[in-house]
Amino acid sequence: MFARNIANRVTSIWWRCGAALLSGVLLPCAFAPYDFWPLAVLSPACLLLLVRTVRPRSALLVGWCFGLGVFGHGVWWIQVSVHQFGVPYYIFSVGVTGLFVAGMAVYPALFSGLLSRSLRARAPILVVAPALWVGCEYLRGWLFTGFPWLTLGYSQTDGPLAGIAPLFGVFGCSAVLIFQATLLVQSVDSSAAMRAVWLALAVALGVAGQATSNLEFTEIQEAELSAALIQGAIPQALKWRRELRAASIETYIQLSEPHWDADVIVWPETAIPAFPHEVEEYVAELNETAGAHGVDLLVGMPTGEPRNGRYYNSIVDFGLTPGKYDKRHLVPFGEFFPFKNLISGLAMLLNIPLSDFSAGSAQATTLDVAGHRAGISICYEDAFGNEIRDGLPQAAFLVNISNDAWFGDTIAPHQHLQMARMRSLESGRFMLRATNTGISAIINERGIIVARGPQFVEATVAGQFQARTGATPYVRFGDVPVLILVCMLLAISVVVGLRSRRDVVNQ
Numbered sequence: 194m195f196a197r198n199i200a201n202r203v204t205s206i207w208w209r210c211g212a213a214l215l216s217g218v219l220l221p222c223a224f225a226p227y228d229f230w231p232l233a234v235l236s237p238a239c240l241l242l243l244v245r246t247v248r249p250r251s252a253l254l255v256g257w258c259f260g261l262g263v264f265g266h267g268v269w270w271i272q273v274s275v276h277q278f279g280v281p282y283y284i285f286s287v288g289v290t291g292l293f294v295a296g297m298a299v300y301p302a303l304f305s306g307l308l309s310r311s312l313r314a315r316a317p318i319l320v321v322a323p324a325l326w327v328g329c330e331y332l333r334g335w336l337f338t339g340f341p342w343l344t345l346g347y348s349q350t351d352g353p354l355a356g357i358a359p360l361f362g363v364f365g366c367s368a369v370l371i372f373q374a375t376l377l378v379q380s381v382d383s384s385a386a387m388r389a390v391w392l393a394l395a396v397a398l399g400v401a402g403q404a405t406s407n408l409e410f411t412e413i414q415e416a417e418l419s420a421a422l423i424q425g426a427i428p429q430a431l432k433w434r435r436e437l438r439a440a441s442i443e444t445y446i447q448l449s450e451p452h453w454d455a456d457v458i459v460w461p462e463t464a465i466p467a468f469p470h471e472v473e474e475y476v477a478e479l480n481e482t483a484g485a486h487g488v489d490l491l492v493g494m495p496t497g498e499p500r501n502g503r504y505y506n507s508i509v510d511f512g513l514t515p516g517k518y519d520k521r522h523l524v525p526f527g528e529f530f531p532f533k534n535l536i537s538g539l540a541m542l543l544n545i546p547l548s549d550f551s552a553g554s555a556q557a558t559t560l561d562v563a564g565h566r567a568g569i570s571i572c573y574e575d576a577f578g579n580e581i582r583d584g585l586p587q588a589a590f591l592v593n594i595s596n597d598a599w600f601g602d603t604i605a606p607h608q609h610l611q612m613a614r615m616r617s618l619e620s621g622r623f624m625l626r627a628t629n630t631g632i633s634a635i636i637n638e639r640g641i642i643v644a645r646g647p648q649f650v651e652a653t654v655a656g657q658f659q660a661r662t663g664a665t666p667y668v669r670f671g672d673v674p675v676l677i678l679v680c681m682l683l684a685i686s687v688v689v690g691l692r693s694r695r696d697v698v699n700q
Contacts, residue, residue, distance in 0.1 A: 206251050209243045210258040216240055217262020217301070223348040224267070226607035230352035233345055234395075238374035240305065241322060242381065249309040256305025260298025267343045268294065270603035277430070277601065297333070297340065304329045316686035318378065323371040324682035327364050327675060334577070338525055341576050342608065345370050349402075350614045350640050356405030358618035358640070359665035362578050364675045373398055411621035411638060411663035414589055418563055420635060421452035422459050422627040422654040424646050429598040432629075433466050441466065442475050448653050453486040455655070456563040459627040462572050462596040463506070465494035476511075483512025489562045491627075493571065493594045497551070506550050506571055508594060514561040519553025520571040522580060558584035565589035565660045568622070572596060575613045575626075578672070582620065585668045589660035591616065591624040598630040606632050606648065614640040619667045623658040 216239035223232035240259050244252040271293060276286035304325050311321045326345070334341035346366025349355050357366045373395045380391035425444045431437055445460050452458055469476050483490040490511040496519070497504030505519035559566045568588030572595040574580060581591065593613055597606040610632045617624045618640035626634050631648030635656045644656035666674075 206247070206254065209247065209251075209255045213240060213243050213255045213259040214262040216243075217259040217264075218266045220263050221267035221343065221604070223345075224343060224608055225350075225611040226604055228348075228351055230348045233348040233352070233370050234373045234377065237326070237345070237371055238377040240301070241308075241318070241374055241378045244305045244309050245312055245318065245378065247309060249306045249313070252309035253302045253306040257298045257302035259305070260301035261294060263301065263343060264294040264297040267608075268297070268605075270600045270605040273601045273603055274599045300329045300333045311686055315689070317689055319372070319375050320682050320689070321686040322375045323368045324679045324686065326371040327368045328679050328683075330367055331364060331672070331676065331679075338522070339577065342612075347608075347611050347615055350611050350618065353399040354402035355618060355640060356408065357402050358615060359408070359410055359621055359667055360405065361675050362619050362667045362672055363615050364672055365667075368675060368678070369398055369402060406639070410665040411661040413659050414662040415565070415660040418457070418590075418658050418660060419455040420457050420459065420625050420656060420658055421449065421455045422625060422633045422635070422646070423448045423464070424461065424628060424631060424633045424650075424652040424654065425464060426630050426649055426651045427598075429596075429629075432463070432598070438467055438472070442472065444651065446479075448651060449490075452653065452655060453482065453488055455488055457489045457491065457592075457625065458483075459592060459594060459625050460490070460492040461627045461629045461633070462493040462594045463495060464492055464594075464629070468495055468497070468499065468504070469509075479511045480515075487513055489513045491560075491562065491592060491594070493596075493627075495550075502549070503551050504549075505553055507553075508560070508569055508571065508592070510560050510562065513563075516560045518557060518560055518569040518571075520550065520574065521553045521555055521558075522574045522577060523550055523552055524573050555583075559588050560592075562590075562592065563660075567592050568620075569593075575609075575616050578616060578619050578667070581616045582668050582671055585620055585622070586662070586664035588622065589662060590658060591620065591622050593624060593626045594628070595626065596629040597632075602649070606630075610634060610642075614642070619665065621663065621665045621668070622661055625658065627654075 216236045219232055220236040222229050244255050247255065269290065272286045272290040275289050276283065280286065307325050308322055312318060330344050334344065344363050344367060346363035349366045354366050354369055357369055376391045376395040380388040383391060423445055425441065425448065427441050442465055445464055449458050465472060479490060492509050492511060494507060494509055495504055496507040496509065496517060508518045510516040558568060560569055566587045566589055568581060568584035568591045570581060570593045575593045597609055600606060613624055613626050614636050617636045617638060621638045623638055624636040626636065632645060633654045634642050634645040635654060635658055637643050638661055644654050646652035646654040
């Protein structure tokens with residue numbers, strides 16, 4: 194009998210782990226490019242069902258399997274970058290990606306273990322689950338410089354909760370989605386009447402979220418500005434070859450030629466793969482041409498002095514209002530190596546060009562562009578809403594340059610574009626997003642793409658955009674209201690749990 198009970202328990206846990214893995218694999222389908230946003234509620238609801246009745250140790254394992262599914266499907270493209278542009282052996286690239294996925298899966302495991310422990314202490318799931326989920330997402334977006342990819346709220350750029358973003362940001366969207374998921378879970382064991390109540394409340398939250406999308410927090414400052422985003426489509430494998438440098442720069446100049454009458458022209462991240470002193474003739478030509486046409490030409494290129502170890506991933510503004518922005522939030526192992534003295538061999542093995550950038554000043558967040566202040570970000574920085582709001586509400590629009598060529602023809606560029614759209618939603622600002630191989634786009638203040646280019650071909654995305662003024666609630670307060678709510682919900686959970694346990698003891 195004892196052996197049979199043990200066998201049944203093992204079977205039950207492994208069944209739960211398999212179901213959690215499948216649920217996790219489905220969750221990235223809620224994000225771009227699939228955009229089946231209902232899975233942002235259904236997939237977490239499955240996880241809640243799987244862990245609510247098991248012990249905390251088992252819940253950790255179930256949550257970790259869920260995380261393996263989420264990140265194994267959602268960020269598998271890391272392997273492409275490591276293999277094609279690092280060490281071309283699958284045992285290395287798959288191994289590194291597997292370790293990263295296993296590490297990221299710790300966060301859903303942490304959520305599941307804490308949730309199980311809280312429920313066993315009789316904390317109400319409706320209160321504790323949203324707080325723990327958002328808390329774990331926030332931790333993932335901060336710890337070790339942060340990895341906020343696949344934060345649940347990003348799935349709502351085209352979903353019914355898009356209107357929550359200007360109010361409470363991407364984490365606010367996540368909180369509402371998990372609350373909806375808990376309502377579905379509550380309906381499972383309820384009577385028919387209560388089931389209808391729970392489901393109606395879940396639907397009502399979606400309707401309320403949709404209604405908030407009609408709220409206007411910013412207004413037009415200048416309506417008819419023109420932009421040209423230049424996409425050179427230079428293959429990553431060729432980009433840094435010195436003998437091809439001139440041809441690469443000439444490609445961008447030729448693509449820009451028909452658009453010197455625009456208010457702003459934007460070249461992508463490291464469009465000029467050289468320091469200014471290495472291409473002085475081109476720098477002088479661009480300054481002269483842009484100045485003569487009265488246009489701001491924003492160009493991605495490295496700046497600084499490599500010989501003294503201080504160089505930056507920058508945007509240089511040529512022409513009308515010269516200036517420079519240095520990237521502040523660098524990517525570990527891509528733009529700098531943590532613990533460099535200990536892993537210098539890995540840096541040499543990966544052979545990533547300019548992989549020891551210095552971080553720019555935290556206070557320098559904007560540039561004067563087209564007669565307005567523009568909030569500037571480079572590549573991965575647009576994944577951090579609180580950093581984008583550093584330049585707001587002074588900035589009248591946003592500019593992001595990127596290079597997603599590292600990830601090839603995968604889902605990564607689509608996911609990255611979706612995060613950029615969330616930044617426009619949160620800030621109520623247009624964004625001009627120029628990338629090397631796509632997806633270049635002009636995004637309006639509601640996160641809607643008004644012009645976009647194809648991938649992997651030379652292209653120019655030209656169109657109109659607006660300078661806007663004012664501040665959304667998210668710009669004013671950032672993530673603070675959501676974090677306060679998380680703390681309050683956790684405190685309520687503790688109090689309710691203690692009272693419930695005391696009542697049980699008294700009975």
